Amino acid sequence: MLIDVHGHVSAPDKLYSYKANLLSHRGAHGRGGPRISDDELRAAQDAPNPSFGNASHMDHLDGAGVDLQLISPRPYQMMHSETGRLVQWFTEETNTVIHRLCELYPERYKGVAGLPQSPELDVQEWTAELRRTVTELGFAGCLLNPDPHEGTAVPPALGDRYWYPLYEALCELDVPAIIHGAGCRPPTREPYSLHFIQEETVAIWSLLSSSVLTDFPDLKIVVSHGGGAIPYQVGRFLPADVRGSNRPYMERLRSLWFDTCLYTQDSIELLLRTVGVDRALFGTEKPGTGSQRDPRTGRWFDDIHLLIGDIDWLTPTEREQIFAENARKLFKL
Amino acid sequence: MLIDVHGHVSAPDKLYSYKANLLSHRGAHGRGGPRISDDELRAAQDAPNPSFGNASHMDHLDGAGVDLQLISPRPYQMMHSETGRLVQWFTEETNTVIHRLCELYPERYKGVAGLPQSPELDVQEWTAELRRTVTELGFAGCLLNPDPHEGTAVPPALGDRYWYPLYEALCELDVPAIIHGAGCRPPTREPYSLHFIQEETVAIWSLLSSSVLTDFPDLKIVVSHGGGAIPYQVGRFLPADVRGSNRPYMERLRSLWFDTCLYTQDSIELLLRTVGVDRALFGTEKPGTGSQRDPRTGRWFDDIHLLIGDIDWLTPTEREQIFAENARKLFKL
Amino acid sequence: MLIDVHGHVSAPDKLYSYKANLLSHRGAHGRGGPRISDDELRAAQDAPNPSFGNASHMDHLDGAGVDLQLISPRPYQMMHSETGRLVQWFTEETNTVIHRLCELYPERYKGVAGLPQSPELDVQEWTAELRRTVTELGFAGCLLNPDPHEGTAVPPALGDRYWYPLYEALCELDVPAIIHGAGCRPPTREPYSLHFIQEETVAIWSLLSSSVLTDFPDLKIVVSHGGGAIPYQVGRFLPADVRGSNRPYMERLRSLWFDTCLYTQDSIELLLRTVGVDRALFGTEKPGTGSQRDPRTGRWFDDIHLLIGDIDWLTPTEREQIFAENARKLFKL
Amino acid sequence: MLIDVHGHVSAPDKLYSYKANLLSHRGAHGRGGPRISDDELRAAQDAPNPSFGNASHMDHLDGAGVDLQLISPRPYQMMHSETGRLVQWFTEETNTVIHRLCELYPERYKGVAGLPQSPELDVQEWTAELRRTVTELGFAGCLLNPDPHEGTAVPPALGDRYWYPLYEALCELDVPAIIHGAGCRPPTREPYSLHFIQEETVAIWSLLSSSVLTDFPDLKIVVSHGGGAIPYQVGRFLPADVRGSNRPYMERLRSLWFDTCLYTQDSIELLLRTVGVDRALFGTEKPGTGSQRDPRTGRWFDDIHLLIGDIDWLTPTEREQIFAENARKLFKL
Amino acid sequence: MLIDVHGHVSAPDKLYSYKANLLSHRGAHGRGGPRISDDELRAAQDAPNPSFGNASHMDHLDGAGVDLQLISPRPYQMMHSETGRLVQWFTEETNTVIHRLCELYPERYKGVAGLPQSPELDVQEWTAELRRTVTELGFAGCLLNPDPHEGTAVPPALGDRYWYPLYEALCELDVPAIIHGAGCRPPTREPYSLHFIQEETVAIWSLLSSSVLTDFPDLKIVVSHGGGAIPYQVGRFLPADVRGSNRPYMERLRSLWFDTCLYTQDSIELLLRTVGVDRALFGTEKPGTGSQRDPRTGRWFDDIHLLIGDIDWLTPTEREQIFAENARKLFKL
């Protein structure tokens, strides 16, 4: 069985024209809504998408044999840096679309919430939507964007007490948060896709160098895209164990989880060797950045199940852990 | 014959999901495009719209007997205050949609261009799109937003030399500009719809108190919504004629044109009495803000042809001037 | 009888050289005072003023047959955007000058207070001067400037709770506030005189779209200059009645009062038709902006009693309401 | 004979109510003017002033036996930090008032110009008024305020090339500049009167540590109030002569001139001993800060001629130099 | 006996390479420490210093016959405007170095503390180090920098309640504070050495024009460098006694103490005459700014004991007061 922990919703155009409208009237038309029918929702799962190799979301899942996918909002659309009220409305509508898809495809989809992470709102205010999605809509967890300013200012690091109300709610509801950036606006130098990597790198550093993991021993954090730069640069952090009196770095690192959303076998191997098979979760971001066929191999770049399949030193049990067991336990699926 | 100089395009959702996408990837996916078919364009003209009294764009035009409508971008969607490159792409795509509609409905629609008025771009750069739309696409004029910051900063007044490259291009191409605000974002206190009025008020003041009308004697400026507050407050400006040595205020005021886009007969009468019938252009903004039926009368609020029809002191010739002749001459229709 | 609710004090030069001095020593000389004698006060009422057609304040009142005028500070001199302590001193001295004039001319003048609306002070601190002028000096009300920053920053809208301490004091003392802007400094584009109009427009919008009128059912608000742009643009706000569930717009609008300080008959007629005769108060701003003779008619532009006299559809009772009765009741004169 | 190089104009209230007006209408009323009659000018010289011990300007000059006084604008009124155009108008009107006084009292007064030192204007633009006053009005020099921001920002130091256009004009016209601060606004901590001292201290440091005196060997600079802190702290700068290779500090210091505007004999003695009698100019600032009678001695604090008279080690020739000769040569009187 | 109240520590290079390191790793290496041996401390007292005329700290003390010197941190090294945590670490290490020197040279040195005056820290937090140094390390007082921003922003004046927690601690511990600036960074125009003078000038003004001396009658404040500009400019402040109702200026001024750290006899005489012998404390800043030999006299510029010796009108008792008695009582030595 294949459980993909890293999927993003394929929503009809109406959700985004709704968003464009919000950003234009700035609330003057009231909240309104995207007014999407079930048929339109289904059509959006089956429509071939030129950005994704002209295959549909369902084509991609079927092709890779993904049995169950956790779906969350398209991160780059989350617009956390916009006006609080607008972020709130759009986030809630997006989560509602996800929920409706989970009801239409109960075997295929499980929801992961976006949070209205506007810096204009108190962190406490973000947690209302976490509660609604988990307790009322049955979602399995949420995304956590370490940079609600989307590149326009420097936020408090994840180790800062600023974030504690969210950690408290996550522990209370006993669901994981998946570290995943959102958009990235000027003045930063990087596109959103690289910003994800940079934010994951900072996020791990922020968490491991703070007392978050001690203060919240039950907090479950998944880091997307194989943990940014950290597994590759891990040697850089080990000598400090000798200099200082902290809990060993590897022990701290292995209190997090990591998805396998990397598109080369070498990198996935390095990840597994570094953080351990028991901390890795199958994740594809399908359809998404990697949804093109590699002209040299004919494979989709994001056919991560094939890359994992090619790793000869994994045992069947280990493969099963990565593909489904770890996720099943962590997300209580 | 009825020529409506104040119409805004009814575009398919795809144009706005395209916009939402631009605002999210910030250019990282490249320019792309909204990929709209002719059928989708036609459907958008005929779809009943709940925001507009459940009637379609065509229903509204037919109902009011509008023969020809000048259509421009929906102003509140123009997003001038966003990143220059994104503004440019979206403006061009919007104008292209307008052009395609003009080709599909050559008798019904005539294009009025939006300009990529990003403060990040030189005014000179805005004029390229003016030239393209007028010389290549046959547009009759353009919108001019006096506040490209959309409420987030104070722009140079329209009397400032900052705007001269645009005035030069307008004169060279011999087309009018229609003063019309765009969006309105925090920190301003007013919604975009009131911002239009405020900007028109400032625009008239800025133009009349500067040397623009002397420096560009052939410049043709139409002010939307009956000129903001000016015709109503006109008495306030007359005593200065006695104090100063300027050209008389009324003479300066009457070098501009005004549309009749006001939704009460009293106001339209005041406008006509103040600026003169020869300076008034029939304009409805249909379908738009006024597209609801007045429960007391059963009329659409924006049935401005009926309001003008009710003015008993207008001669048939004057009515004809307002309804069609003035516009025909000004826009060379 | 003619009661003019819109008059501003004619003070001796010493009041303004006092102000210039404050702005120069910034408090280093202590508060001091303008040291004006009664004779100087009287002379200032009788001195012909070249800015006002070479007639004196008294000439203007006598000429127009104004029996009683409510006088407040010259708004453009109020300097709300300066340092709090200086604003406080100058406002108090100005109100004291007004009070002394009211004592010298008890039949002719009634005081309307300026408030020390410095953004550096708490709104609560402004109300001390309101209390002093009303309870100790017998003033009939106060001015309320919606933009204490005088164009240098965006203030909270009048619907914001920021303003509530002032509304509470007004209700407690049971006196009206007259919406009237003060100065206007860069970076805005408009002169103070147009800023008045823009602020009145925003003020009405802010009040009517908020819960102020519900939270303070007894609050009495007069809007100067015939309500800015709103009566002229009123049609723009009516369709929302159909879309939303608010109290009807006209009902909300008619919970405010409006002065007739417009210098054309057409505009005054539009005002009276729009808000109703029972909501209109005779106001001239004499001597002021309109104090020049119209060369075409020989009349003073601000001879508003003549303009109202020329409106043929008003009954004698209605004229009496506008000229005196409404003001008498509202201000308890 | 007594020549007092440090006097400020006593102008009628009208000049300052004109200023208050400019700061309120911000130019909307046009430039206008203070409209002062000759009688009003004369009255201002003869009116007893409560701030100055109830004596008039002329009383003070007569009492001290001042034969000729150089009069410049009241520095704290110069408002350099306001909008450029307003500064220009007010400065020119002030200089014109000074000029008219010099014509009314040709034996008693000689003009020293204020410059429109708005940071919004180019330094080049300031020099037009220097040229007008020197070449057309016969002024003997000008004030130079090292801090045109009046405490709201940090200006370029006087050694910076920013100031060179002014130095060039001073050399070309061959007139001295008198270093004298203007107002002082928040956020600084000091009142304008102490700001003068601080600015003089920085000014001397800035000039002596730069190449100004080498680049403009003919530049004549007078420092007010005995040179701020420098003569008292002079020892602090001497050891650097040993460390570095500059021209000796005392030599550089003595290329400037200093007025005696200090109100204690000890300080004047220290000044004379430090900079030399040949670099000292009699200056009183009469009437001004020091125009109160010392209750212990009955003398006016600013009776500086008496303090100098009490210095027993000065020769008659030296006294004559200080009282008149140095000034006569420097200002070509 | 000679007690010098104005000395600064001569510390080994390691203290400053430690500081450079802090400013580079910004805390990433942890606090660490300068790791200085007693031998290195002693060597730093005995090493000839080219900046100080090639004589050592001890040479200077011996040469001048200084028996006891109060030593505090080198002010220009205190870096108060840097990150709070770094300021705290460096200040504590510097005070510890001072303490170790006092233990190595118990007859020669007495400690005066630097405080971690980072604007990022609460004033309350600064006082912990004051308590530690006074109660645990036996220090005699502390430095007080009126400008913790070091020229990069305007701090609250010393009369502001911002400073009250420090005044409270000083009174509670019954130790004096010595007013002394620290560094001076852009955008100010002056070097740190002149900034000291300017800050002392403002400090005296701020204290005397506030209620600090009334609120803290037991507060003991010493002003360095002879009080900046104030004793020289003292006449400027006396006329206000006549105008206002304050306690006489001289009385207020004489509630402070002043060191004699001026390098010319004239200035020291002026100081003594102005503030009185009983308010003057012998201070040299040796070795420091003045540690060069005057080529004309062969004396060290900072041989202030010689300058005082040359003042012929001082009695032996007065000399003794200045040289030792005043300091002994004030600092309880």
Added chain:
Amino acid sequence: MLIDVHGHVSAPDKLYSYKANLLSHRGAHGRGGPRISDDELRAAQDAPNPSFGNASHMDHLDGAGVDLQLISPRPYQMMHSETGRLVQWFTEETNTVIHRLCELYPERYKGVAGLPQSPELDVQEWTAELRRTVTELGFAGCLLNPDPHEGTAVPPALGDRYWYPLYEALCELDVPAIIHGAGCRPPTREPYSLHFIQEETVAIWSLLSSSVLTDFPDLKIVVSHGGGAIPYQVGRFLPADVRGSNRPYMERLRSLWFDTCLYTQDSIELLLRTVGVDRALFGTEKPGTGSQRDPRTGRWFDDIHLLIGDIDWLTPTEREQIFAENARKLFKL
């Protein structure tokens, strides 16, 4: 033979106390210099350093068998975000120390320059020091910090024309630049050591997505620390090859060079597999972050030669390329 391209200078304390002094007097003492003797330079190479496992620089080189090391300034000490003039002085002094060490140890050391990358200076001004070090001092290349603001602002990306004057100078002198961050100050969230990684990641993205490599085909760029996150995340960038028309990503990536400064064998293997053996340069940063002994293995973490030695699939020729040949050719050693 072992050539280590990534070494940083071990300088005596005096260089850093010199730096601390510059940051304190801000130039007021003049440039001065660190005054280091040859003996002190040699001692600094041989002194055991507690931060580096109590071994000396030479111990580390000898222990690892490094024959030749390229030494550059300690990056975290470079203080690029400080005042331009101070950066210039300190950078030049540091390079001079490096040069003197190269002369003392001509077989062991080869210089790599730091540049005075202050954002206050023009990029053109930075190149003077590049020219001096390469043409006069024989240096082999320079460091290039992509973030001269050190975390306090967002700089232009390396693809921006801002950087072109530096690229031109590098090409003209035909020397490589080594991408290496400097310090990292608030408000960023990461310590300098992680900032290096983030900056390398952005640097590669900036260069490869721009036209720099086309505009400067001969430009030689080495990326430190194995290229930040890029080789690990490389799969993320490959699908774009299919979507766009760029030169293939791997081809562009392989136009850069990468050092092996990673402290785990897995990471080094991933690097070599990703960029190719011909693009890898042996680099250790010895002594530095990795200079602690791994308690599990007894090896130094930065014994990168052992890690490379353990990679069983490398041929002897490949090892030789990595260890020396690639560097020899690139740096012309």
